[in-house]
Amino acid sequence: MRLGSGSEADVYLYRQHVPNRKVAIKISKQRLDSQAANRLRSEADFMGRICTHPHILSIYGSGITATGHGYTVFEYAPGGNFKAFLEHDRLTADQMLTIGIDLASALFTAHRKGIIHRDIKPSNILINAQHMPMLADFGIAGTIYGGPGVGFTVAWAPPEVLANGGGGNEASDIYSLGATLLAMVTGQSPYEYAYADELGNSRGKERSERLQFIIMAKPLPAFHRPDIPAPVERVLHKAMSPAPEDRYFSALEFARDMQRAQLEMYGHTACTTIEGEADIPADVATNARLATTTTPATVESSRRSLPWTKPPVIALAALAAIVAIASGFLFLIAPHMDTTSDDRAAQVSGSGPGGKTSGRNNGNVPDSGVVAGSVPQVRGLSGAYNAAGTKATFSWTNPDPQDGDVYAWTIVGGTDESASSQTALTSSTSIDIAPSGEAHTCIQVSLIRADRRMSDTPAMACAIRP
Structure with a gap:
């Protein structure tokens, strides 16, 4: 399925076989000369150096086909642009x-x-x-x-x-x-x-x-x-x-x-989500009683997991362990991706000004479009201390409750490394935490289905000590 077309390349939606996922592939319209091949390598190099950030599109692979056409494989963004x-x-x-x-x-x-x-x-x-x-x-x-x-x-x-x-x-x-x-x-x-x-x-x-x-x-x-x-x-x-x-x-x-x-x-x-930088500057943290995120009803900006890296996927193993899912890297279009997706609801089309490809997945798909079978992120996660500053209460809602749903929550950030590595499970949509001596307490929460599928990205919020 074609997602978009520009003056130099077309973008297609494919389903990668291993791992099984949708990807967007940008393929040059012409056979590449040495200069164009260098541009392709430059884009792949640029993206590869920074795409671990949660708000930069991931690149999975790049190369030249047997017919001399260049291709780059990207994370598929079904919400359009x-x-x-x-x-x-x-x-x-x-x-x-x-x-x-x-x-x-x-x-x-x-x-x-x-x-x-x-x-x-x-x-x-x-x-x-x-x-x-x-x-x-x-x-x-x-x-x-x-x-x-x-x-x-x-x-x-x-x-x-x-x-x-x-x-x-x-x-x-x-x-x-x-x-x-x-x-x-x-x-x-x-x-x-x-x-x-x-x-x-x-x-x-x-x-x-x-x-x-x-x-x-x-x-x-x-x-x-x-x-x-x-x-x-x-x-x-x-x-x-x-x-x-x-x-x-x-x-x-x-x-x-x-x-x-x-x-x-x-x-x-x-x-903010920047390696080595505080999520909230000191002057803001001092004056704020609550720091949390705002999620637009139409463009729901998923919240943080660990700063500066793609939010990890947490899974149950004997109802306790966190399993890190490593990203797969694709280097050949065939034979691993020889079929296009038939999911018409995910189609994106169009191009930017001047006919130039304006994004990897351009078009008019509503932002509510998600990959079939995905587990939603919890909504409305927020936290606040009690008046005495001895307890932080966090609450959230489940946008699609199902039998057997539980929630994995983890304290993140701060100087207490052991706290950041411990994950707990709860069937409730609120928890109370006895905070450490930090100026703020932050948690991330993921929804887990009975079949052990989990929301791809945890929600995150911080409570600021009064």
């Missing part, structure tokens, strides 16, 4: 901040490895089976020190990239992420939204040229929308400052300011 989502829906500012903190964590992880994305936009933010936002399409990525990739998309590119005809750095990626996040609330890129009258009904190349001129010549205006509070607009404006030196110094700094704005306006904040 945010370009398709924005054609029929919007996020609230609160929901947008949660997604933004997720994506800024992923972007900082890439930047720390020396990788610049160069083309962040809604069509390159995919939605996986657990409704998590996934940064994808590093096909034009390059290293901070120079390398492949000069492309961009006008609506999401900062003025300096448009002036130079391509390229970019950490600051330009931060701009593009800010523009993408604003569109999740408004439905349009910032300058298309603010200067709609000047763009009029122009189409195609004419519209692109007008928009490019506006971005380079016009100021970024205030938006004055009641659904975007002033602290949130301030954060987005800083990320999209016309001058690169006025933007956030790093994607981590951007994430931290989003956490502060979310706490100020909504009384809670999402956690």
